[in-house]
Structure formats: structure tokens, C-alpha cells
Amino acid sequence: MKHWILTVLTVVGFALSTHAQEKKNKNAKVDIEVLGNCDMCKKRIEKAAYTVKGVKSAEWHAEDQTLHLIIDENRTNSKNIQEAVANAGHDTKIGESSIKAPNETYNNLHHCCMYDRAE
Amino acid sequence: MNFKHISLAINLIGITPLFAQVKDSISSPIEIKISEVLLRGKITNTFNQSLENVIVQYDDLSFEAVSNIDGSFEIPYKENGNLTFYIEEYEPHQITLSNSDFVFIKLEPIGDLDEIVIRTNRRSTSRNNKDNLNTQTMSSNELLKAACCNLAESFETNPSIDVNFSDAITGSKQIKMLGLTSPYILIAEENIPSVRGASQAYGLSFVPGTWVESIQVTKGAGSVVNGYESISGQINYELLKPATDIPFYLNLYGSTDSRYEINTHLNEKVSDKWSTSLFIHGNKRVKKNDMNHDGFLDNPLGSQLNVMNRWQYLNQEKGIVAFLSARAMVDEKQTGEVDFDPTTDKLTTNSWGSELNTKKIDLSSKIGYVFPDMPFQSIGWQNAFNYHEQESYFGLNQYDITQRSFYSNLVFNSIIQNTKNKFAAGLSFTYDNYSEYVYNFNAQNYDRIDQSYGAFFEYTYDNLDNFALVAGVRADNSNRLGAFVTPRIHLRYNPWEDAVLRASVGRGKRLANIFAENQYLFASSRDFLINNSGGKAYGMNPEIAWNYGLSFSQTFRLFTREAQIIADFYRTDFQNQIVVDIDQSAKNVAFYNLDGKSFANSFQLEFNYNLATHFNLRSAYKYYDIQTDYQKGRLERPLQAKHRVFANLEYQTHLQDNGAQWKFDVTWNWLGKQRLPYTGDLSANNQLADYTKPFSTFNAQITKVFSDTFEIYIGGENISNYQQDRVILGAENPFGNEFDSTIVYGSIFGKMYYAGLRFKIK
Numbered sequence: 001m002k003h004w005i006l007t008v009l010t011v012v013g014f015a016l017s018t019h020a021q022e023k024k025n026k027n028a029k030v031d032i033e034v035l036g037n038c039d040m041c042k043k044r045i046e047k048a049a050y051t052v053k054g055v056k057s058a059e060w061h062a063e064d065q066t067l068h069l070i071i072d073e074n075r076t077n078s079k080n081i082q083e084a085v086a087n088a089g090h091d092t093k094i095g096e097s098s099i100k101a102p103n104e105t106y107n108n109l110h111h112c113c114m115y116d117r118a119e
Numbered sequence: 120m121n122f123k124h125i126s127l128a129i130n131l132i133g134i135t136p137l138f139a140q141v142k143d144s145i146s147s148p149i150e151i152k153i154s155e156v157l158l159r160g161k162i163t164n165t166f167n168q169s170l171e172n173v174i175v176q177y178d179d180l181s182f183e184a185v186s187n188i189d190g191s192f193e194i195p196y197k198e199n200g201n202l203t204f205y206i207e208e209y210e211p212h213q214i215t216l217s218n219s220d221f222v223f224i225k226l227e228p229i230g231d232l233d234e235i236v237i238r239t240n241r242r243s244t245s246r247n248n249k250d251n252l253n254t255q256t257m258s259s260n261e262l263l264k265a266a267c268c269n270l271a272e273s274f275e276t277n278p279s280i281d282v283n284f285s286d287a288i289t290g291s292k293q294i295k296m297l298g299l300t301s302p303y304i305l306i307a308e309e310n311i312p313s314v315r316g317a318s319q320a321y322g323l324s325f326v327p328g329t330w331v332e333s334i335q336v337t338k339g340a341g342s343v344v345n346g347y348e349s350i351s352g353q354i355n356y357e358l359l360k361p362a363t364d365i366p367f368y369l370n371l372y373g374s375t376d377s378r379y380e381i382n383t384h385l386n387e388k389v390s391d392k393w394s395t396s397l398f399i400h401g402n403k404r405v406k407k408n409d410m411n412h413d414g415f416l417d418n419p420l421g422s423q424l425n426v427m428n429r430w431q432y433l434n435q436e437k438g439i440v441a442f443l444s445a446r447a448m449v450d451e452k453q454t455g456e457v458d459f460d461p462t463t464d465k466l467t468t469n470s471w472g473s474e475l476n477t478k479k480i481d482l483s484s485k486i487g488y489v490f491p492d493m494p495f496q497s498i499g500w501q502n503a504f505n506y507h508e509q510e511s512y513f514g515l516n517q518y519d520i521t522q523r524s525f526y527s528n529l530v531f532n533s534i535i536q537n538t539k540n541k542f543a544a545g546l547s548f549t550y551d552n553y554s555e556y557v558y559n560f561n562a563q564n565y566d567r568i569d570q571s572y573g574a575f576f577e578y579t580y581d582n583l584d585n586f587a588l589v590a591g592v593r594a595d596n597s598n599r600l601g602a603f604v605t606p607r608i609h610l611r612y613n614p615w616e617d618a619v620l621r622a623s624v625g626r627g628k629r630l631a632n633i634f635a636e637n638q639y640l641f642a643s644s645r646d647f648l649i650n651n652s653g654g655k656a657y658g659m660n661p662e663i664a665w666n667y668g669l670s671f672s673q674t675f676r677l678f679t680r681e682a683q684i685i686a687d688f689y690r691t692d693f694q695n696q697i698v699v700d701i702d703q704s705a706k707n708v709a710f711y712n713l714d715g716k717s718f719a720n721s722f723q724l725e726f727n728y729n730l731a732t733h734f735n736l737r738s739a740y741k742y743y744d745i746q747t748d749y750q751k752g753r754l755e756r757p758l759q760a761k762h763r764v765f766a767n768l769e770y771q772t773h774l775q776d777n778g779a780q781w782k783f784d785v786t787w788n789w790l791g792k793q794r795l796p797y798t799g800d801l802s803a804n805n806q807l808a809d810y811t812k813p814f815s816t817f818n819a820q821i822t823k824v825f826s827d828t829f830e831i832y833i834g835g836e837n838i839s840n841y842q843q844d845r846v847i848l849g850a851e852n853p854f855g856n857e858f859d860s861t862i863v864y865g866s867i868f869g870k871m872y873y874a875g876l877r878f879k880i881k
Contacts, residue, residue, distance in 0.1 A: 025492075029492065047583060057495055057537065070493070
């Protein structure tokens with residue numbers, strides 16, 4: 001009997017936890033490392049982030065070179081945003097996954113936005 | 120939940136300055152430690168070319184260096200020092216030092232964008248180019264420039280607001296915005312409408328200046344969140360916040376018109392979440408002044424005791440902030456003939472006198488909650504109960520009013536899709552129970568209950584770059600105003616760098632409390648004639664007006680220093696107004712619904728300039744064209760100058776490490792001629808000219824700050840000693856039918872000097 005209850009509990013617990021995994025956060029906090037210099041960069045980076053549906057809030061700070069996001073995970077993921085920002089000309093990185101801006105786009109940035117590219 | 124996010128959301132329920140204050144204290148000079156360490160660095164332009172001869176300077180001018188041919192420099196290192204780099208043709212650049220590591224500085228050519236911190240002192244009055252409404256924020260530094268003592272007087276150095284001369288009856292100063300008096304301005308304390316109804320005329324004088332942390336002045340219609348009543352603008356004042364206030368503050372003040380004040384603030388952080396402040400204000404005028412020898416006091420004898428206790432709860436992890444406030448005030452004033460003695464002469468014809476006694480009790484609560492993980496979403500709920508009791512007589516006229524009010528406002532802030540699209544939605548409820556007794560040739564009672572409830576929605580679009588729109592609408596239902604809709608729209612556009620174009624349109628609707636707002640007229644022998652046309656407020660209709668505004672501001676560099684030009688044009692168009700007509704006869708005042716047109720056009724050109732380091736000029740020219748169709752025809756509003764000029768100079772010496780500093784401030788006001796009300800039906804010796812003569816006044820103040828804890832100040836108002844040549848008509852027979860002490864357009868007392876001290880424990 002005891003064994004049986006334990007099994008049920010384990011199954012229920014497992015079910016709940018997988019359910020929790022499936023349930024995506026509608027207000028997930030995501031930080032992306034984005035390189036840039038000035039207010040012009042800030043505008044460009046934030047604008048690019050907002051073009052992605054599901055981005056609720058996007059704030060880029062020059063001091064920490066980070067784009068602070070709140071996103072709806074049901075509608076988008078961090079990779080989409082990395083791509084959008086990179087396509088606008090700014091190199092991005094989350095942990096090991098970095099998406100870089102095309103060289104051509106980077107070279108066409110206003111000269112105040114010519115951030116130092118790693119390597 | 121981080122700090123920044125809370126401040127973002129709480130902004131919308133009006134608790135912002137709490138956080139603003141924290142930021143201020145961070146940016147204000149911190150004690151600088153000098154060490155023997157040298158800071159080394161290199162300066163280049165954006166193309167990595169070395170820059171020679173760049174001046175490297177601390178903002179307190181303690182050390183200076185010049186860069187070498189290879190762009191290198193060295194300067195003694197100061198922790199938290201602000202280092203500025205400048206050279207011609209490049210934008211100045213400032214950094215704050217946190218360590219002595221080698222620094223690379225890149226200077227940008229002038230005309231390039233952006234990001235560079237420009238070296239200026241924080242102005243005590245500021246406008247933000249990203250504000251969607253035409254709002255000026257006056258910090259507590261600005262408030263210190265006025266002589267004294269209450270909120271009405273703190274606008275004397277602000278060009279957008281005209282402060283009238285105090286009348287002889289209450290000694291209080293009234294304010295005007297866009298040429299319209301305070302009833303047409305929504306005045307709110309931390310976003311709860313505060314100066315209204317019974318306190319409309321003198322409410323500002325019941326708020327001691329030292330309690331105020333900052334004031335936001337918005338020209339034009341303003342937001343719908345705080346109600347439908349504002350017509351020419353909104354003034355919101357924020358009181359000191361218990362969570363950030365200093366433990367002890369003392370201010371003493373005395374002046375040559377024998378007014379004395381004491382302000383004490385006590386603050387205690389009770390726990391990591393709760394803090395409390397106790398404010399005590401007392402003032403007294405003990406001596407009778409009659410500088411113009413007309414037998415009447417120039418300003419009233421009086422005393423006020425005003426006590427407030429506030430509690431603040433702040434839980435940053437949970438995103439909750441709450442305030443509980445309680446206040447009680449007793450204010451007494453006596454004026455009239457010099458030998459008037461209220462114990463024997465009250466309501467007799469022995470001699471003419473007046474007493475005005477006010478009691479107030481205010482209770483309020485506010486709570487704001489920011490949703491976890493959703494810093495853009497919050498709820499705010501504020502409630503206020505006010506009790507206001509005034510008992511007064513003016514010669515044989517009597518006026519008593521008691522108002523019990525309850526106000527509640529619930530605001531929900533969130534976004535649509537993303538933070539480019541924000542909205543505020545909410546519900547509000549207002550209840551006012553008035554009992555009003557008037558004796559003016561006969562006894563009249565105007566007891567009534569006003570109540571209204573409404574819902575509002577305000578949408579804000581911001582493209583995060585150069586354009587924003589705020590579109591608000593509210594629907595209200597009131598037992599006296601009926602059911603009605605209040606739309607308001609504001610636009611902001613930044614056409615090019617450092618330029619802002621703002622436009623606004625909005626509607627306002629309100630009930631005129633004709634006696635409370637015009638009670639100074641009781642100090643005359645005028646007969647109050649109320650034209651009952653079957654309306655719901657004193658037999659008249661609500662006042663309705665549309666306000667249209669356009670404002671342009673440009674910041675630029677003039678001879679390398681910052682300059683700003685602002686041009687504002689506003690028009691208020693009344694659909695209905697309760698006309699206060701003192702031009703039919705000098706022996707009465709008539710109140711009636713507007714029949715025809717009534718409008719107020721105002722134009723203001725403001726020029727601000729940083730003349731030298733720590734030396735600022737603020738100047739403005741103001742043009743008012745305010746006309747109303749009276750029964751007699753279209754006339755300019757009486758006692759209103761068509762042209763006004765304002766200039767203010769402020770200079771401060773360098774702030775020393777211990778906070779020591781000198782501050783100098785001079786304000787000059789010039790008022791063009793003002794139309795005087797009709798006096799043609801009085802006997803020849805009581806008749807006035809059609810217009811006053813232009814005149815100007817000077818105010819000046821010097822503050823010596825000895826340290827962060829102690830400062831003294833002295834100053835003078837109306838130093839050139841301009842005095843209105845005749846204040847009282849029919850003074851020889853105050854109970855006759857030609858008596859009038861209400862026509863005040865200039866100073867009665869003349870020049871006045873004052874001194875005070877401030878002591879703080881931080």
C-alpha cells in the first residue's frame with residue numbers, strides 16, 4: 001500500500017514537473033551581452049530588439065554592455081533577438097553562443113558606434 | 120526586482136521623487152579624498168589620433184593638467200573626482216574616477232552624436248527633453264531661493280507662474296498660470312488633489328515650504344489621471360519621503376515685517392522597511408504694521424501651527440511602497456484697522472476688522488505594488504480624507520465654510536505588447552460635503568453635497584527616439600456636472616538634436632466655488648449679486664474650457680556655454696465661465712454665466728544661459744491677452760499685466776569638501792500697466808485711474824553654507840521699495856458704501872528684509 005502511494009506521488013510529481021517545464025514564462029528575464037558605445041547604439045539596439053514579437057521590454061546599458069530584456073517565451077526566444085540585434089550591426093553573446101554582426105553592416109555604422117570587436 | 124524597475128513603475132502613481140531623491144544624493148558631491156597616487160591616461164579622437172593640449176580638470180578646479188603631444192597626461196588621483204576633458208572643436212567629456220587605472224579617453228568632434236556627459240551643474244529647475252508633457256521640475260534647491268515660507272511663495276523664481284502680491288486681509292499670495300488664477304490649476308499633493316474647494320484661495324499657504332521635496336509644474340491640460348478639473352495647468356508637489364529624509368532638520372526665520380517661523384523635521388528609520396517623519400511648523404506675526412499710514416494693517420497678525428506625521432513602508436524585494444500621512448493645522452489671522460480689537464469690536468461698527476480662522480485635518484494613504492518579473496506593470500491606490508473648517512468675518516460680512524471630502528483613485532499601469540505602448544487605466548471617486556454660510560447684507564446658506572465617480576484611460580506611445588503621444592480620456596458622472604467626457608492629447612516631437620516641440624489639447628470642467636474663490640471681495644462694501652439661472656452650482660452652470668498649447672525648446676551652445684530658448688503659446692477658450700464682474704459698479708460684484716466669449720492667450724519667451732561656471736541667467740518675457748465678455752462689453756481681465764519681464768541670476772561659489780559654499784540669487788520682475796476695475800460710481804476722491812503704472816521689483820538672497828549641517832541666509836524682497844500708492848478706498852468710512860480694500864496690484868508693505876538659518880543632522 002505504502003509503496004503504491006509512493007508510486008502515485010512520484011508519478012504525479014513527475015507529471016507536475018514536466019508540466020512546469022512545458023509551461024513557458026510569459027515574463028522571462030533575459031540578458032544578452034551586446035557591444036556598443038553611445039546613445040545612437042542604444043537606440044539602434046533597442047529598436048532592433050523591439051522588432052521581435054514577444055519582446056516586452058528592452059533596455060541596453062553602455063556601462064555593462066548588456067541588453068536587459070523581458071520576453072514572452074511562448075512567442076520568441078533569446079536567439080531570435082540575438083539575430084535581430086546582430087543584423088542591426090551589434091555583436092551579441094549569451095554565455096558561449098555568440099552571434100556576430102555581418103562585417104558589412106558593422107562597417108556601415110556611424111563612426112561613433114564603431115565599438116571594439118573582440119579578436 | 121531591481122531598484123530601477125520599481126522606480127519605473129511607481130513613477131506612474133506619483134511616487135517617483137522618492138527614487139529621484141536617491142539618485143540626487145548619489146550624484147551630489149561626495150567628499151573627495153586626495154591621495155598621492157597619480158592618474159595616467161591617454162586622449163585620442165574617434166580616429167585614434169592623439170590629441171595634444173587637452174585641458175584635464177577636476178570639476179572643483181583643484182587640479183589641472185594638459186595633455187602632451189602623444190595625448191598622454193598625468194594628474195593627482197582623487198577618489199570619486201569628476202574629471203573633465205576639453206579642447207576646442209571637441210565636445211567636453213567628463214568621467215567620474217573610481218580607481219587610478221590608466222584611462223583611455225576618446226573625444227568626439229562637436230556636432231557629432233551624443234552620449235557625452237556635458238559639464239554643467241544640475242539646475243535647480245529643469246525640463247526633460249523626453250518628457251511628453253510641458254513639465255518643469257523645481258527641486259528643493261529652487262524652493263530655498265524664496266524668502267519664505269510656504270508653497271505659494273516658492274514660485275517667485277519660476278517664470279511660468281506669476282505670484283501676486285499678498286492681499287491685506289490674509290497676507291497670502293495667490294498664483295496665476297497662463298494668466299488664470301489658481302482655481303483653474305489642478306494643485307495636487309503627491310498626485311492627490313489638495314488645493315480645492317474650501318481651500319482653493321489660500322490652500323497653498325497651508326503647505327510649509329520646507330516640507331516640499333520638489334514641484335512639478337505642467338502647462339496646459341495635463342494628464343487625465345488626476346481628474347477633470349485642470350484647465351490652465353497642473354502643479355504637483357512632492358513632500359519629503361520618510362525613507363530618504365535626514366534625521367533632523369531645523370529652520371528658523373524672522374523678517375522685518377515681524378513674521379517668525381520655525382520648522383522642525385524629525386525622521387526615524389524604524390526598521391529596514393518602515394520609516395517615519397514628523398514635521399512641525401509654526402509661524403507668527405506679532406506686530407501690527409502700517410507702513411503706508413492708511414490706518415489699516417498692511418499684513419495680518421496671525422499664527423499657524425501645522426503638524427504632520429508620515430509613515431512609509433518600502434519593500435524593494437516585493438515591489439511594495441506605501442505611505443500613511445496624518446496632518447492637523449490651525450491657522451488664525453486678524454487684520455483691519457490698526458486699533459481694531461476683536462474682543463470688543465467684532466461684528467460691530469466700532470472699527471473695521473477681520474478675523475479668519477482655519478482648521479484642517481488631512482489623512483491619506485497610498486499604496487503601490489509592482490508585479491514581480493513585470494517592472495512595467497503596477498497598481499497604485501490612493502485615498503484621502505480632508506476636513507477643512509474656516510470661520511471668518513470681514514467687517515460685517517461673515518463667511519463660514521466647512522468641507523468634508525473623500526477622494527479615492529485606483530490606477531493600473533501596464534503595457535500593450537511592449538514598453539513602447541504603455542497605458543494607465545483606473546477609477547476615481549470624489550465626495551465633498553460643504554456647509555457654507557454667508558452673511559452679506561443678508562444671511563444665506565449654501566449647504567450641499569458634490570460627488571462624482573469616473574473611469575480613465577491614458578495611452579502613451581513612445582517610439583524611443585523622437586516622437587511620443589499621450590492620449591487620455593476620462594468619463595465621469597457627477598451629481599452637479601452631469602455625465603461627461605474629458606479628452607486630452609499631448610504630443611512630443613524632437614525634430615533635431617536638443618530640440619523639443621510639444622503640443623497639447625484638452626478639456627477641463629469644474630464647479631466654481633464662488634465664495635471660497637473670491638472671498639477677498641468680502642473685505643469691501645460690495646454687494647454680492649448672484650445671477651441665478653437655474654443651474655446646479657449657486658444657480659449657475661459648470662465652467663468648461665478647452666486649452667490648446669504649443670511649445671518649442673532648443674538647447675544650444677553659445678560661446679561654448681549652454682543656452683536654452685523656450686517659446687510657449689497657450690490659449691484657453693471658455694465655453695462657460697462664472698464671470699466675476701467688478702466692473703458694473705464699484706459697489707457690487709456680480710456673478711453670472713458667461714454670455715459670449717472669454718479667452719486667455721499667453722505667450723512666453725524664455726532664455727536661459729550659463730554665463731560662467733556656477734553663474735546662471737534665467738529670463739522671460741510674458742504676454743497675456745485675457746478678455747471676457749462682461750455685461751458691459753468685452754474687457755481685459757482687471758489687475759492683470761499684459762506684459763511682464765522676469766530675470767533671475769544665480770551664482771554659487773565652488774562647493775568645498777565639507778559642503779561649504781556661498782549662494783547668491785537676484786530676481787527682477789517688471790509688470791506692465793494693469794487695468795483697474797471700474798470706480799466711476801464712487802465719489803471723486805475714491806476714483807482710480809483706468810490703468811496702473813508699470814513698475815518693477817527686486818528680490819535678492821545670500822546664503823552662506825558653512826558645512827553640510829549648518830547654513831544661514833539673509834535676503835530682501837521688494838528692495839527698491841515699490842509701494843502701491845493707495846490700497847483702501849473709502850478708508851475714512853469703512854462701513855459706508857464706498858469701502859474697498861481688495862484692489863491690490865502691488866506691494867502694500869514695501870521693502871522687507873529677512874534672515875534665517877538651517878541646521879541639519881545627516
